[in-house]
Structures are given as structure tokens and as C-alpha cells.
Amino acid sequence: FPPFPDAKVKLPDIYREVFETQQSKSFEYYSPVIGSWFDMSVYPSGNEISVYFKNIDERKYTQEKILQKTRQLDTIARFNSLLIKEDDWLQALDQSLELFGEVADADRVYFFEHSVLEATGQNVISMKVEWVSEGTIREIDNPNHQNHSFDDIGSFINRVIEEGGFNGIISEIEEKGLAEFVSGQQIKSILALPVFTGKEFRGFIGFDDCTTERIWTEEEITFLKTIAINLGSAIENEDAEEALQKAFEEKNAILDSIGDGFFAVDKDFTITYWNRQAEIMSHTRRDDIIGKNLWTVFPEGKDISSYELYHKAIEKQEKQHCEDFFAPLDKWFEISAYPSESGLSVFFKDVTERNKARREIQVSNERFIKVSDASKDAIWDFDVQNENLFWGKGFNSLFGYDLDKTKPTLGFLISRIHPGDRERVAQNIENYMSDASKTDWFEEYKFQRENGSYAYVMDRAVFIRNKNKEVTRVVGAMTDLTRQKEFEESLKQLNIELEQRAKQLATSNAELEQFAFVASHDLQEPLRMITGFLAQLEKKYDHLLDDKGKKYIHFATDGARRMRQIILDLLEYSRVGRIDSERERVDLNALVEDTLSLNRKLISERNAKIQVQEMPVIKASKGPMRQLFQNLVNNALKYHKKGSAPVVDISWSEDDDFWHFEVRDNGIGINAQYSQKIFNIFQRLHGKEDYSGSGMGLAICKKIVEEHGGSIGVKSEDGKGSTFYFSIEKNQREIANVE
Structure with a gap:
């Protein structure tokens, strides 16, 4: 058996049986070594046998796909049936997890529910139900899976919510929080699909493969997403009182009391229930329709969109909604179809008057909005089907056209566009005409006035389309931007x-x-x-x-x-900004300490008290910064009250863009009228006999601060001390030294 080295176990027995019984035999055989299926037929011929075989991999693959699809649809139907049957969606989900796991070939299936802690307002998730295959560790009792904060696995939750799910191999996950979250759980691969009610995230269904690293296929994800969607619908139905209308129950008293029409059909569309409101809206008695085929009674229904909607609901086991027009009754109906194992339950209501009113309001609003937006400009309205262009009075007041003599067309309008703009604008109009997704148009170009000169205009328009997405009308307005330009x-x-x-x-x-x-x-x-x-x-x-x-x-x-x-x-004043302007990291703690050391003798002589807050490290020019603090501390010590020991307090704060500093003293203070004057060069408020100095110190401080992108000022009153405050910009530009 060279072609089938693995066939020695099975094929010899079959061949021997055919040879001995002289009766032919046909069978299917799978070769694990080759990895293929064969359809084999063995025929006896005296002392010999003949074997015919052909590869049937494609047939087997198709059979498996059909079988898998059947299992998926059956799973959805059984799950939906449980959701209808059980009063609690969580109980129905718990009973279905094993079925999900078998169809999805998963080792663990579970549901994490999202909630918000009332005490802290923190978003958390908790495992509510779980199924595991034989040999797989259960995780529902793991305390880490109860009230687990979003903060730890935020990126994972965001991907589940925003990308519609998470499909990944654990060994390739880089998010630290998720890696820690799943560690020790034997997980090789994970698929998590979000469950929503409306736009609200209610949790996620998870599928773990604990034996194989794999990525779930699109077909598998589509099937499992259907389960997540149906679960979200079930949760939404349980949350809302209106959703508790018992869509899948056919109790006559309840259904007859509702204001909507309701009917139920089996999978062959044989009508099993027809309520009182359905009789009134369809003018068809219950006794005349029960037990008959829906399309036999209403053959016209095969030509409208709800016909496909009903079949889609049964095929995909998903609820469907639409609005449809039924010509024999001349009415619009709002239809909601709910599938079940036995068939279909349909609610419908007459919305003819509502649709008529909505359409009238829509047309009126469109006209009002378009006219209001364009009322002060040159309004134009192009009827595409009739190729009729209307120009409003603005074309006369803004551009000088005599509307009694001028008969505008689209071609005429385009011909009045400046040659440098014409091709671009015409091409853009053509793009909007052909692209059904585009509606709001905007262009700026030069438009020729009646006298031959050009005006700069801003042209806005709305492309209105019919139900076939064809442009039927374009309404626009030109604004004259000449003066603005x-x-x-x-x-x-x-x-x-x-x-x-x-x-x-x-x-x-x-x-x-x-x-x-x-x-x-x-x-x-x-x-x-x-x-x-x-x-x-x-x-x-x-x-x-x-x-x-x-x-x-x-x-x-x-x-x-x-x-x-x-x-x-x-x-020194002239040197500020010219020398030692290189920006570097400056530790102000060390710099202020140096400043105090230079003034140690003066501090000791005057018994001064210096209080310094823990200072930051900033980017600045070190030399000028030392001089800045030296001048301010020296001033605080110099201008003290006689008979009172100086007290100097150095503090700071910050915001996004600046460092803010204060040097506060208990000295003689400054009259408020001199708060700006003291920063000018050679400005002194006291005679040299009282206080030494040239009047340049604060001017140098101001120049240093301004060179660092900040500002400086003082808050003071006579006799009440002074607070010099200044700021240093955080984003310091690099400046080359200038000698």
C-alpha cells in the first residue's frame, strides 16, 4: 500500500472480504497521512479485485460547512426559544452556554456583566455565568472576576466596545492589565463580543480556547455576534415595560387588548393567530384567515419589502423592523417581526397619517431652512429633471443682472465663473451629481458681474436626492466676499x-x-x-x-x-540676554542655597529668618537665575524695618505653561504708585544716605525674567512689607551665547 501507508489497518480486511465473497463494496475512506477523503469502490474479478477511488475533500468540506451552519442556526433558535420561555434572560443564557461552547469549539464560555458601583461611581465588570469543558478550570468563583475595575483593563474594554469585539492570542497580547487579568487561566486564545441594549454597554460574552492558539473566523464571529445581539435584545426587553408585551406568547385575551395589529404564522406561513386589531386594520375576519397561508390570502404581499423581511427573520432568527406600504389598503404600516422555533410573531400598526404629516413637515422644514440660510445672499434653485435654474433677487443686488432679461441656465452660470476656477468648480459639481453619499456642497471662486468685473463669492448648496439616490434638485446661495478678500x-x-x-x-x-x-x-x-x-x-x-x-x-x-x-x-544690564543664555536644567534648591551663602554675613548681622519652600528643577539660564534671586533676596534684607529682624519667605507654584515664584518680606514696603516705576533703570525711592545702591537691581531682574518669557511685579503697601512675584516660561527656547 505505497499510496496509503496508513491503510494497512482497514483496507486489507475490506479487500479480503470482497475477494472471498465475490461481492462489490463501496465506502468512504479518510487517510490521516495524506489528510484527504476518498470515495472507494472495490469490485471482484475472479482471482483479482479492482479498486476505483476519487478525492471527495471538497464534498466533505461542503457537507461540514452545511452541518456547521445548521448547528449554528439550531443553536440560535434554541437560545431564542429559551429567551422567550424563561422569565430571566440570565437563566436562559446559563442553560445555553454549553451549547455555545460545543458549536464554537471553545473550552470556556462566560458572561461578564457591566455595572457601576453606587458608592464610588466606578465602572466594573463581574462574571455572572460560566460553562467549562471537561478538564478546564472554573473561574466564576475567582474573586478577581467580581467587581473588576475598568481602570485595570481599560484598553481591552475599549476595544470590545469600540471595535465590536476582541479576537486575539494570549501570548501576543501586550496590554499589561489584560495579561494579568487572564494569567493562570490556561487560556491560549480569547474572543470577547460586546452586548448592548441600544447604545448602552451591558457586558460581554467570552469564549476561551485553552488548548489551541487560534483566531476565530469571520463566519464564527458572525454567528456568535448574532447570539450577543439577541442577548442584548432580551436584556433590553426585560429592562423596558413595553418590551414585556409577550411578543412570543399567543394568549388571546392579552393580544386582543393591545392597540397594535398582531398575527402569528408557522414556518410555512400558515396563520395561527389573528387578533382583533388586525381584523379592523386589514378588513379581514379572524375566522376567514386562521389556518390559511398568508400569501394565499394576501398575494399582493409578495411584491413588497416586508415579504423579504419575514423570510429573513425566520432564516436568521433575528427580530426585524421596517415600514411598508400595502397598496390594496392604501396604507403605511410599521412592522416588527419576532422569530421563534415555531414560526413568526408580527406586530403592525397603521402609520399612514403619521408618515403623511412627517413628510409634509420634512418638505416644509427643508424649504424653510434653505430659504432662511440663503435669504441675505443670491439664492439659486436648480430643477435637475427639468433643467430649470432659478435666480433670486440677490443676483441683481449683488452682481447687477437684470432678472427680467437674463434667463439663467446651469451652463450660463458655469460660464460666468472665472476661467481659473471654472474647470475645478464644474468638476466638483459633477462629482456631487454622481456620488450618492454627497449632499452639502461648498466652493469659493470668482464670479463675473454683469459689468464684466469679478466678485469673490462663497457658494453653498444642498443636493436633494430621491429614494433612488438620484439628484432631483439643488438649492444654493452665493455670498459676496469681495470686501472681505x-x-x-x-x-x-x-x-x-x-x-x-x-x-x-x-x-x-x-x-x-x-x-x-x-x-x-x-x-x-x-x-x-x-x-x-x-x-x-x-x-x-x-x-x-x-x-x-x-x-x-x-x-x-x-x-x-x-x-x-x-x-x-x-x-551687567546690557549683558543680560547676551551672555550665558544657554538653557539648562537648573536645580533651584542648590541655586537658592548658593544665594543665601553669599548673603550669610548680612543674614547673620541682621538676625534674618529665611524660609524656602522645596524648590523645583527648571529649564533656564543658570547665571541670570542666580542673579535674579540674589537681587531679590538682597533687597529683602536691605529694605528692612529698623529695630525688626527681616523675615523672607520664598515659595512657588506652577500651571501648564509657567513656573510662578514669590519672594515675600516684612520690610518697609513700597507705595503702590511706584509699583511699576521701580523696575526702570536708575530708579531709587530712597536717598543713598539711607540705603545704598544704583537703582539698577530690579531693572536687571525684569530683563532676566522677560528674557525667560515671563513677567515680574510687586504687591506692597507702605510699612507692610513687599511680595515680589515673577514667572518663568516652561517651554524655553534655545538661545546661542552672544559675546
């Missing part, structure tokens, strides 16, 4: 001029800064010479000078010293 052009020109002036101003500022830097640097040399000669004069001629001469020398020396300090401060 001219204004936009003037703004563009103004922006160009402003950019040029900004560049000129930047160049001027750079030159002024360079001048200040050079001038302050060069002025120090003569001051050093003056100071040096005054010192020599005092040293050599001290014995010849009287007290008044010595006083004059002191005044001159002190003036030169203060002048040198002013020049140094001016030099």
Missing part, C-alpha cells in the same frame, strides 16, 4: 510692513545694547585713573590738607566709586 489682502500687506519694522527695531535694539556694553566698558578706565590719582593725592599731601580738603577728596572718591558701580550695573 480685499480686507484680507490689506491685512497681509500690513503684516509684511510690521515684520519689516520689527526687524529694523531688533537691529536698532541690538546696536543700542552693543553701544551700552562698549560705552560702559570704556568709561571704567578714566574712572580708575581718577580714583587712583585721588588716592595718591590723599596719601602724599595728607599733612598739607585741612579737614575741608580731606572732605572734598572723600566726596570725589565716593562719587567715583558710585559712578563705577553704576557703570558696572549698566554693563
Whole structure:
């Protein structure tokens, strides 16, 4: 048996039997090694036998597909029957899980229900029912599967809800929360399908394969989604009182009391029930129709859409809804069909007047909306079928056309579009005409006035289609944008001029800064010479000078010293933003500590108390930041109340874009009228006899802060201390050092 090495077990016996009995035999044989099915026939012929065989894989595959589809449909029918039979949908689901698992070839089937914890408002899921195959561990008693928070498996739940399900192999899952959620459960593959009532997520049905890594096929998913949809419908029916109308019950007293027409048929469409309201709406007595075929009594019904709807409901075992027009009665009906194992239950109501009123309102609203939207513009209305174009008065008031003389057509309208825009607009109109999904049209182009000039227009239109999606009418309105476009052009020109002036101003500022830097640097040399000669004069001629001469020398020396300090401060002011502008990570805790160390002697002498909040690490220029805090802390210590120890508090906060800092003291304070003036260069509020300084410190602080994209200010009153506050932008741009 070379072709069938695995056939030695079965085929020899069959061949021997045919040879001995001299009777032919036909049978189907599957070869595991080859992996194929064969149809085999063995015929005796004296001392020999003849064997005929052919491959029947395709036939077997088709048979299996039909069998699988039959099992699926039977499963849906049995599940729907249980949903109708049982008062509790959860009980019906519990009884059906094993059937789902067998058909889906799953090892574990379960349902997680979504709920919201009343105490915390937290979204959670809990396993309510479960079935497992032999040898598979049950998980329903796992406490981790009760009130499990969405926060832990949010990405998994989002995929189930937003993508209509989750179909994956556990070893390939990257979401940490889901991996932890399913760990230790033997799961190889998982399929989770959402259950909705309306738009509300009620939970999901899960199918686990604990032996094989696989992806469920589209056919399997479609079948299982039908179960999820039917379950959602059952839950929705149980939640709502109206859904408890006992759609699958045929109790005469209840059905006769409802306001809707109702009838029931078996799978052959033989009528088994016809209620009182159905008699009234159809003008057909119950006794004349019970036991007869629906299509025999109403043969016209085969030509309307509800005929297909009823067959679809029975075939797919899904409830169906539609509105249909029945010509013999000249009425519209709203129809709801519910399938069951025995056939079909149908509710219907007369909605003729409602549809007529709805259509009239719809037409009226469309006309009102279109006219209201276009009332101040040039209205146009194109009747596509009759090729008739209407122009409103706006074409006269806006573009100068004499509507008594001009007979517009679509071709004429397109011919008035500027040549540079014409092909684009015409092509767009053609696209909207042919694409049934497009309705709202919008274009901007130049439209020729009667006098030959062009106006910039914004043209809006709505393409109205019939039930066959064919355009029957286009209603639109043109808005004249000429003045707006001219204004936009003037703004563009103004922006160009402003950019040029900004560049000129930047160049001027750079030159002024360079001048200040050079001038302050060069002025120090003569001051050093003056100071040096005054010192020599005092040293050599001290014995010849009287007290008044010595006083004059002191005044001159002190003036030169203060002048040198002013020049140094001016030099420092000009250097801000030019040197050490590289942005880096700056630990303000270490920086403030350095600042306090530099002022340690002054702090000790004045018995000052410095309170510093734990500071952040920011991106800034380190040198300027040190100078900023140095100047503010030095001011707080300098301008203290006499006889009172200084108290300085440094704190901060933040928002999305800025760091915010405050330096608060208990000093002499500042009159509110000087709150802006003190940040100008050379501004002093006190005489040098009372407080030393050049008046440049706060001006330097302001420039440093502004170089870092922030602002600085002060809150203060005379005698009540001051709070200097400033901000530093978080998103610092990189600036190259400039020497």
C-alpha cells in the first residue's frame, strides 16, 4: 500500500472480504497521512479485485460547512426559544452556554456583566455565568472576576466596545492589565463580543480556547455576534415595560387588548393567530384567515419589502423592523417581526397619517431652512429633471443682472465663473451629481458681474436626492466676499510692513545694547585713573590738607566709586540676554542655597529668618537665575524695618505653561504708585544716605525674567512689607551665547 501507508489497518480486511465473497463494496475512506477523503469502490474479478477511488475533500468540506451552519442556526433558535420561555434572560443564557461552547469549539464560555458601583461611581465588570469543558478550570468563583475595575483593563474594554469585539492570542497580547487579568487561566486564545441594549454597554460574552492558539473566523464571529445581539435584545426587553408585551406568547385575551395589529404564522406561513386589531386594520375576519397561508390570502404581499423581511427573520432568527406600504389598503404600516422555533410573531400598526404629516413637515422644514440660510445672499434653485435654474433677487443686488432679461441656465452660470476656477468648480459639481453619499456642497471662486468685473463669492448648496439616490434638485446661495478678500489682502500687506519694522527695531535694539556694553566698558578706565590719582593725592599731601580738603577728596572718591558701580550695573544690564543664555536644567534648591551663602554675613548681622519652600528643577539660564534671586533676596534684607529682624519667605507654584515664584518680606514696603516705576533703570525711592545702591537691581531682574518669557511685579503697601512675584516660561527656547 505505497499510496496509503496508513491503510494497512482497514483496507486489507475490506479487500479480503470482497475477494472471498465475490461481492462489490463501496465506502468512504479518510487517510490521516495524506489528510484527504476518498470515495472507494472495490469490485471482484475472479482471482483479482479492482479498486476505483476519487478525492471527495471538497464534498466533505461542503457537507461540514452545511452541518456547521445548521448547528449554528439550531443553536440560535434554541437560545431564542429559551429567551422567550424563561422569565430571566440570565437563566436562559446559563442553560445555553454549553451549547455555545460545543458549536464554537471553545473550552470556556462566560458572561461578564457591566455595572457601576453606587458608592464610588466606578465602572466594573463581574462574571455572572460560566460553562467549562471537561478538564478546564472554573473561574466564576475567582474573586478577581467580581467587581473588576475598568481602570485595570481599560484598553481591552475599549476595544470590545469600540471595535465590536476582541479576537486575539494570549501570548501576543501586550496590554499589561489584560495579561494579568487572564494569567493562570490556561487560556491560549480569547474572543470577547460586546452586548448592548441600544447604545448602552451591558457586558460581554467570552469564549476561551485553552488548548489551541487560534483566531476565530469571520463566519464564527458572525454567528456568535448574532447570539450577543439577541442577548442584548432580551436584556433590553426585560429592562423596558413595553418590551414585556409577550411578543412570543399567543394568549388571546392579552393580544386582543393591545392597540397594535398582531398575527402569528408557522414556518410555512400558515396563520395561527389573528387578533382583533388586525381584523379592523386589514378588513379581514379572524375566522376567514386562521389556518390559511398568508400569501394565499394576501398575494399582493409578495411584491413588497416586508415579504423579504419575514423570510429573513425566520432564516436568521433575528427580530426585524421596517415600514411598508400595502397598496390594496392604501396604507403605511410599521412592522416588527419576532422569530421563534415555531414560526413568526408580527406586530403592525397603521402609520399612514403619521408618515403623511412627517413628510409634509420634512418638505416644509427643508424649504424653510434653505430659504432662511440663503435669504441675505443670491439664492439659486436648480430643477435637475427639468433643467430649470432659478435666480433670486440677490443676483441683481449683488452682481447687477437684470432678472427680467437674463434667463439663467446651469451652463450660463458655469460660464460666468472665472476661467481659473471654472474647470475645478464644474468638476466638483459633477462629482456631487454622481456620488450618492454627497449632499452639502461648498466652493469659493470668482464670479463675473454683469459689468464684466469679478466678485469673490462663497457658494453653498444642498443636493436633494430621491429614494433612488438620484439628484432631483439643488438649492444654493452665493455670498459676496469681495470686501472681505480685499480686507484680507490689506491685512497681509500690513503684516509684511510690521515684520519689516520689527526687524529694523531688533537691529536698532541690538546696536543700542552693543553701544551700552562698549560705552560702559570704556568709561571704567578714566574712572580708575581718577580714583587712583585721588588716592595718591590723599596719601602724599595728607599733612598739607585741612579737614575741608580731606572732605572734598572723600566726596570725589565716593562719587567715583558710585559712578563705577553704576557703570558696572549698566554693563551687567546690557549683558543680560547676551551672555550665558544657554538653557539648562537648573536645580533651584542648590541655586537658592548658593544665594543665601553669599548673603550669610548680612543674614547673620541682621538676625534674618529665611524660609524656602522645596524648590523645583527648571529649564533656564543658570547665571541670570542666580542673579535674579540674589537681587531679590538682597533687597529683602536691605529694605528692612529698623529695630525688626527681616523675615523672607520664598515659595512657588506652577500651571501648564509657567513656573510662578514669590519672594515675600516684612520690610518697609513700597507705595503702590511706584509699583511699576521701580523696575526702570536708575530708579531709587530712597536717598543713598539711607540705603545704598544704583537703582539698577530690579531693572536687571525684569530683563532676566522677560528674557525667560515671563513677567515680574510687586504687591506692597507702605510699612507692610513687599511680595515680589515673577514667572518663568516652561517651554524655553534655545538661545546661542552672544559675546
